[in-house]
Amino acid sequence: MAVWLVPAIVAAVIAIGLYKKVNVYETLTDGAKEGMHTWVSIVPHLVMMMAAVAVFRSSGAAQWIAGWISPFTSMLGIPPDVVPIAMIRPISGSATLAMLDQIMQEHGPDSYPAKLAAVMQGSTDTTLYVLAIYFGAAGIKKTGDALKIGLLADGAAFLFSVLAVTWLL
Amino acid sequence: MVSAAFGFLLLTGFVFAIVNGTMADVNAALFQSMGQSIDLALSLAGVLIFWTGIMKTAEASGMVKALAGTVQPLLRRLFPEIPEGHPVFGYIASNMAANFFGLGNAATPIGLKAMRELKKLNEEKETASRSMITFMALNTAAVTLIPTTVIAISLKHGAENPSDIILPALVATVCSSVFAVLLDRYFAWKRSRR
Numbered sequence: 001m002a003v004w005l006v007p008a009i010v011a012a013v014i015a016i017g018l019y020k021k022v023n024v025y026e027t028l029t030d031g032a033k034e035g036m037h038t039w040v041s042i043v044p045h046l047v048m049m050m051a052a053v054a055v056f057r058s059s060g061a062a063q064w065i066a067g068w069i070s071p072f073t074s075m076l077g078i079p080p081d082v083v084p085i086a087m088i089r090p091i092s093g094s095a096t097l098a099m100l101d102q103i104m105q106e107h108g109p110d111s112y113p114a115k116l117a118a119v120m121q122g123s124t125d126t127t128l129y130v131l132a133i134y135f136g137a138a139g140i141k142k143t144g145d146a147l148k149i150g151l152l153a154d155g156a157a158f159l160f161s162v163l164a165v166t167w168l169l
Numbered sequence: 170m171v172s173a174a175f176g177f178l179l180l181t182g183f184v185f186a187i188v189n190g191t192m193a194d195v196n197a198a199l200f201q202s203m204g205q206s207i208d209l210a211l212s213l214a215g216v217l218i219f220w221t222g223i224m225k226t227a228e229a230s231g232m233v234k235a236l237a238g239t240v241q242p243l244l245r246r247l248f249p250e251i252p253e254g255h256p257v258f259g260y261i262a263s264n265m266a267a268n269f270f271g272l273g274n275a276a277t278p279i280g281l282k283a284m285r286e287l288k289k290l291n292e293e294k295e296t297a298s299r300s301m302i303t304f305m306a307l308n309t310a311a312v313t314l315i316p317t318t319v320i321a322i323s324l325k326h327g328a329e330n331p332s333d334i335i336l337p338a339l340v341a342t343v344c345s346s347v348f349a350v351l352l353d354r355y356f357a358w359k360r361s362r363r
Contacts, residue, residue: 005270013223017230024226031225035218038281039210047206052175054202055182058194064185091178101322109328115337118323122316122338123345127309128174133277134305135171135297138284142296143171145356149302150309152352157310157345164337164344 038137045136049129053091062087077162079113081106085120086158090127090151097121115169119161124154213277220278224260233259247307247350248300250290257286261304268308271317280308299357306353310346314339 017024056062066083073083081103089096100121104114127150135143186195227233237259244251244258251257260283267276284301291298297305316338323331 006272006275009275010223013227013230013232016232017226020230022226022229027226027229028222031222032218034225034282035221035278036214038221038278038285039214039217042213042281043207043210046210047203049175050202050206050209051199052178052182054198054205055186055195056178057182058198059182059185059191060189061181061185064189097318097322100319101326104322104326104328109323109326109331114323114326114328115334118316118319118334119338119341122313122319122334123311123342125309125311128171130309131305132171134280134284134308135301137281138288138301140284140288140295140297140301144297144302145353145360146297146302146305147171147174149306149349149352149356153306153310153345153349156348157341160341160344160348161337164341168337168340169333 041139042133042136045132046129049132053095053128057088057092057095076159077166078116078158082113082117082120085117089120089124090154091129093126093129112165116161116165119165120158123161123164124157127151127154216274217278217281220275221282224263224279224282228256228259233263235259236262247303250298250300251287252290255286255290257283257290260286265307265312269312269314271313271315280304299360302357303350303353306349307346310342310349312339312342312346 014024017027062084066080066087070080070083073086074080078086085096085099085103088099100114100117103117107113127147131143131146131150135146182195186192224233233256234254237256238254240262241254241258244261245253248258248261260279264276264280264283267273267279283304287298287301287304288294290300315332315335319334319338320331323334
């Protein structure tokens with residue numbers, strides 16, 4: 001569907017622009033210039049955040065913490081192998097995709113851990129990146145409660161995933 | 170708060186590197202990340218520049234404003250601080266729609282544009298406004314119709330019915346979005362009492 005959606009949107013914008021006698025090429029390039037400014041303001045956030053995430057991931061800290069809390073998470077219906085996914089998800093999407101791949105390899109793609117991990121991955125976003133990039137682009141220094149809300153909502157999404165997989169699959 | 174998260178990741182990482190004896194890996198990963206982040210930034214650049222141009226054109230022809238008018242009755246309650254008929258409603262709606270249909274590439278530039286418009290509304294202050302926090306709460310909850318990458322991985326491993334995760338994922342993400350909005354309301358109420 002996405003294959004048709006994007007060209008349709010672009011075509012509609014240009015066609016309506018021409019019909020409304022907008023100088024389409026000028027607005028396109030003007031906007032593009034604005035996009036470049038936005039890009040410049042998010043690059044420092046990308047570099048710094050990815051550095052911190054890389055250090056955290058490669059140190060094995062997530063696996064340790066997951067080991068400590070796995071007795072509690074098992075009570076909630078989250079298998080030990082899935083706990084690191086829940087921990088890393090808010091900071092790195094590509095890392096959890098790799099972990100999901102591994103879980104499917106080990107348990108099979110139709111097993112409970114694989115389905116749960118897949119639903120968790122599909123129902124959440126990389127909260128920390130989104131916040132760093134969006135607030136970075138707008139030049140916001142004080143982010144209020146945004147991170148707290150994002151992380152608590154991620155936590156809730158993981159618990160809802162357990163319920164949804166148990167009841168709907 | 171972002172500083173705290175940054176510090177937590179970096180410092181716990183180093184402490185665990187000492188405990189686990191993985192400092193060499195950490196060191197390698199740190200330097201690798203610098204190249205990776207620039208690769209990611211470069212892959213984002215073209216998309217960002219292109220879509221911001223498209224959005225500017227859509228705005229100039231009045232499309233964003235028309236969309237803003239349509240979705241305003243729905244979004245008005247979530248964003249009571251945005252003045253009536255403001256085009257930022259259109260940007261927020263486009264961003265949510267793009268996320269919903271899995272057009273992540275288009276969603277980010279539109280979302281960034283919405284964020285900058287929200288900053289203008291907040292008199293260019295460097296503190297996040299209530300509307301920004303609500304927008305981020307909705308955005309990070311990530312309501313997606315079809316999680317395509319996840320399905321692709323299931324397919325690769327030969328799952329019997331890879332698309333059966335669509336419904337549970339949608340239910341989980343809608344529930345967590347509602348939860349995020351409630352949390353947002355609660356924290357806004359707490360801030361207003363101070």
